[in-house]
Amino acid sequence: MYGVGPVALYRAVVFKYPQSRKKGLSVTVVTVIISVVVVLAVCLAGWRFFFVRSHGVPALVRSLPSESSEDFRHGVMSYHGDYLEFHKLRSLLPRPDLALHRTHTELRGHRRADDEDPEILAPHYIIIELACGSDRYEMAMAPASAKAVVSWVESAPSERKERIDHKSLLMKAARKRKR
Secondary structure, rough: OOOOHHHHHHHEEEHHOOHHHHHHOHHHHHHHHHHHHHHHHHHHHHHHHHHHHOEEEEEEEEEEEEEOOOEEEEEEEEEEEOOOEEEEEEOOOOOOOEEEEEHHHHEEEEEOOOOOOOOOOOOOOOEEEEEOOOOEEEEEEEEEHHHHHHHHHHHHOOOOOOOOHHHHHHHHHHHHHHH
16 A cells, blocks of 8 residues: 555555644654664574574373364474473574473373374374373474473482472572571
8 A cells, every 4th residue: 555665654644534634753763663673573583593493302282171183383492401492493582481390290191193293294293292281282392302201200319309409499598687
């Protein structure tokens, strides 16, 4: 309707909301605001593309119960301490889109991808069902990655059996006394 670019966007705003012209909204201000937003989005996308996607393994994740078999989302899965983090490929968020804590996650089952699954899943992919509290997820990935996730979840220490670090407790107590 008005073309493409910051000037066209300015014209669309001014013609749709003529009161903005009276308040002194200039082409320069609109151009600077739009340019800053575009630069931030490009920087965030670049960071996500170069740093997040290069560290981890490719995986597909969907929440359960799922309305259709097409709900899998492409992304990159990585381990950070006691968290399994999943970053969607089409997301610009600086934080992970899904983070599962190791001690709260349990393995519900696993299976090979079959004909009922969407075509985006390779036939050799393994689909793992995980539960974290009341949330359930299916993760589809290569067999080696699936083995890594299964062993990571199954080797998690029980919450009751986690060792208490007495030095850190003493340091916390000493800090509280100083206050």
